[in-house]
Amino acid sequence: MSETGRDLRLVARAGFVGRTVGRARGFVQANLVVLPAEQAEGFAAFCAANPVACPLLAVGAPGDPRLPALGEDLDVRTDLPGYLLHCGGKVTAAADLLGDWHADSVALAIGCWFGAEAALAAAGIRMRHVELGLQGPLFRSNRMANPAGGFAGPLVVSARPFAADDVPRVVAITARLPRSHGAPLHQGDPAALGVADLNRPDWGEPIPPEAGEILVYWGCGLTALAALEAAGLPHFATHAPGCMLVTDLPEEMPAWP
Template structure:
């Protein structure tokens, strides 16, 4: 398989979703923050039909962390959010769980695919990052060329059937005098997590050390900046690890599905 090189930051931003997905289909595996500017990125949770209702109900009861943008029916591999795409290949890296245990991190799902698998496409906070940047609010993980830091919290999600687990949050350091702006901007995107769930003290969420995220990479929190936390679409994977369904598949955190939808589709002024 040909492994493509990682495009430069301007090249990544200029790629169409189809062009970006083609790179991942060819084997490229890298976090996708800053890719395909203006187009919506999404989380994935894929489960057998038998578990699909519990996932749907879990998402309905926890819309802040699990905003569903679309569902691909059992066995189907494409849909309106990825025209001519293939959900089995078009994400850079996947996470495969058996009975709640991570057993593989493949770059495609051909060895794992089954005709009963249902795909849930879940909103991602990467969608509002361009809006923050447009307003002059830097995004630390983009500037540092790393993955967004994500943390399990002590906040429990509302359970549904056999699905239960903690809220997972992503963190971005925001200058203290821009926090109100960050809240206002992200609140305009309720379908992709919306406004923050917490501002300030990580310990209030049960986070002991910002330098040790559960997923992704630690970022610098400069002087005068405050950690701001948004609900994260990795939450369903945390529920999978706790609830232990026989099989579940997600995206590797930060390695998102780049969809054909535009960020502006989810803007609610």
């Protein structure tokens, strides 16, 4: 695909609403968290303590909606195709953050698994979640994230089905993509992660494995959301599910014979 990260940001700024799965392949995608400055430092420490689930790509300056390390002409208030406002335990959707941006707002970008899609596609690996246009299921696991900065919570995992014969290549390729969560944490039996029902994910949509497929699990940036919710913060903002910040950073494309 010839679509770039900036292309997708510009169409989002112009009003595009939809998931970024399968879009701007080869460019790193990111989860977005916007916090008051007084909480941002502690939250960055939590991400640093959990680099597999929450690979921290950039932290903005208070009041500055730009993240120049991630892209030209990037504005986190407008350049995602969907946002969520978390206020007093209630969550509401928003088309942008223009009316919810303050002098002490700090943007933090955390790597997303979608950035691995280009490398897997280049290796000829089928991705059924992309064919379906779905984000895939995400589960709160029975593992705990490393507490830091006053934040703690469960490790959230994302799951996607792959043909059993492809799994060794999937593992090897994604292991070389640390900005997109790196190697998987688990494959196969969901009970080992405390997942009781594959058809009832905590977020996203179920994609049960078909015959000959194995479900593979990665650390997920929603570990950050789970920690924010557990902390009981009165107000913060995030991307909407599957509506990521697409950056100008090229994802590494590991060679595979």
